Amino acid sequence: MKPIKLVCAGFGGQGVLSVGQMVALxxxxxxxxxxxxxxxxxxxRGGTANCHVVVDDQPIAAPIIASGITHLLAMNGPSLxxxxxxxxxxxxxxxxxxxxxxxxxxxxxxxxxxxxxxxAEEAGAMKSQNMVAFGALIYAMDVFSKEDAKDVILEKFGGxxxxxxxxxxxxxxxxYSKH
Amino acid sequence: MAKQLMKGNEAxxxxxxxxxxxxxxxxxxxxxxxxxxxxxxxxxxxxxVFVQAESEVAAINMVYGAAASGALSMTSSSxxxxxxxxxxxxxxxxxxxxxxxxxxxxxGPGLGGILPSQGDYNQATRGGGxxxxxxxxxxxxxxxxxxxxVRKGLIVAAKYRNPVxxxxxxxxxxxxxxxxxxxxxxxxxxxxxxxDGNSGVRPRNIVNSLHxxxxxLENHNKHLQAKYRAIEENETMWEEYKMDDAEYMFVAYGxxxxxxxxxxxxxxxxxxxxxxxxxxxxxxxPYEVIHRFSKKMKFIFVAELSSGxxxxxxxxxxxxxxxxxxxxxxxxxxFEPLELVAEFKKHQEVLGQ
Numbered sequence: 001m002k003p004i005k006l007v008c009a010g011f012g013g014q015g016v017l018s019v020g021q022m023v024a025l026x027x028x029x030x031x032x033x034x035x036x037x038x039x040x041x042x043x044x045r046g047g048t049a050n051c052h053v054v055v056d057d058q059p060i061a062a063p064i065i066a067s068g069i070t071h072l073l074a075m076n077g078p079s080l081x082x083x084x085x086x087x088x089x090x091x092x093x094x095x096x097x098x099x100x101x102x103x104x105x106x107x108x109x110x111x112x113x114x115x116x117x118x119x120a121e122e123a124g125a126m127k128s129q130n131m132v133a134f135g136a137l138i139y140a141m142d143v144f145s146k147e148d149a150k151d152v153i154l155e156k157f158g159g160x161x162x163x164x165x166x167x168x169x170x171x172x173x174x175x176y177s178k179h
Numbered sequence: 180m181a182k183q184l185m186k187g188n189e190a191x192x193x194x195x196x197x198x199x200x201x202x203x204x205x206x207x208x209x210x211x212x213x214x215x216x217x218x219x220x221x222x223x224x225x226x227x228v229f230v231q232a233e234s235e236v237a238a239i240n241m242v243y244g245a246a247a248s249g250a251l252s253m254t255s256s257s258x259x260x261x262x263x264x265x266x267x268x269x270x271x272x273x274x275x276x277x278x279x280x281x282x283x284x285x286x287g288p289g290l291g292g293i294l295p296s297q298g299d300y301n302q303a304t305r306g307g308g309x310x311x312x313x314x315x316x317x318x319x320x321x322x323x324x325x326x327x328x329v330r331k332g333l334i335v336a337a338k339y340r341n342p343v344x345x346x347x348x349x350x351x352x353x354x355x356x357x358x359x360x361x362x363x364x365x366x367x368x369x370x371x372x373x374x375d376g377n378s379g380v381r382p383r384n385i386v387n388s389l390h391x392x393x394x395x396l397e398n399h400n401k402h403l404q405a406k407y408r409a410i411e412e413n414e415t416m417w418e419e420y421k422m423d424d425a426e427y428m429f430v431a432y433g434x435x436x437x438x439x440x441x442x443x444x445x446x447x448x449x450x451x452x453x454x455x456x457x458x459x460x461x462x463x464x465p466y467e468v469i470h471r472f473s474k475k476m477k478f479i480f481v482a483e484l485s486s487g488x489x490x491x492x493x494x495x496x497x498x499x500x501x502x503x504x505x506x507x508x509x510x511x512x513x514f515e516p517l518e519l520v521a522e523f524k525k526h527q528e529v530l531g532q
Binding site for chain 1: 182184209210292293294349350353354355356357434437438440441511513515516
């Protein structure tokens, strides 16, 4: 496989660190080399959060992605502004549809615009916005199976918040198919 | 145990508990807080003792007390907190107490910042405590290795009755990677020297670092030095990467060594015969192997997240016959593989290669 260099970014509480962890879990289950590195610097204390996930067949060299992002999940405007320039040409950018009222400053990247809040609400829980994003991401990466991804959702949240299982899985489906 | 996706700080804590550490004393500081948290959550249910001390100084002295009474004990902190512990580490070394100290380092000096750095190489390998003492220092480059070195650290501490440090950069503390822990407790006998309240049964044990008689103190120091020579002999660890036919050698440790491996691969793909030597034990430092390789090298390139601290040890190993170059970043910035490749090529051009 081609190495994946994923950055997930958004406001604290939007669940971007969890999305990254689910990708890392999926990669581990598929016997890939993987690293997950969160932002823990001062920017985190200002309310934004991000994590860097690298998936490869080879051992991971640099767990922090300084350039050449292959997949960017930007759940808010500041995250898009911060990371768009670091996306590799031909990379994929997954954004909240509501944020894109103007064309992106890059024309050499693939854009998946997804209505995170709308689809989460339709799935039954506004909290599941990051599951919509996870669905869109798994679709865009085209490496891992939907079934494995759903298992990871249940593994990570099924015990903690079983009441959200149905909405989470539905939100994932919407993210995977509706954009 | 099955593979788990774990944060370095958590894997370090879990590896210590599984290995048999039953006493942890700490004080919070970024970027090692998850280690403290994990211990708070799981140490008591594992039959051990957890105390969040009132300060780093208190924590290391609690380690001294627990170790003196025979417990396999541990503390952890980050750079400024490790600075505070130095007096206690010297006392542990003087009293010959086994203990594990985990340092998840950040940028300095002073309070510095909270992002990854290797500016504490000197602090770890030279120490800030008083007296002629050494602390074995092991530096992991992955979460898996962090867990293994914690286990190894406890074994070495118990074997030699000496504090041991695991020095991880902030990346190792914060990153998640798949890790498989050795499920077995380490095999150590009860400490016959411990002050554990059995003085009615056998002669009283005393644990102390005070030796007022000059000859007594000199003899104690000679005994310690003999122990340190044995540690140098037995516990020096390093990794060689693509060194077999190498004409150039990188030297890097911790997370930057992984980035350096990528630089090696990149240069190899262009036909440059280059390899990496990665010290795993920073004290004892692999002087001999670096010296041996240096004779065959056109130059040596040291890469660190500091202004060049391990660089001094590499120069000590190499001597004057082979040039030693350096590249470093500070403040929490981390170099990229291509940055190293570009720096490497500058020196190659000077050589006219």
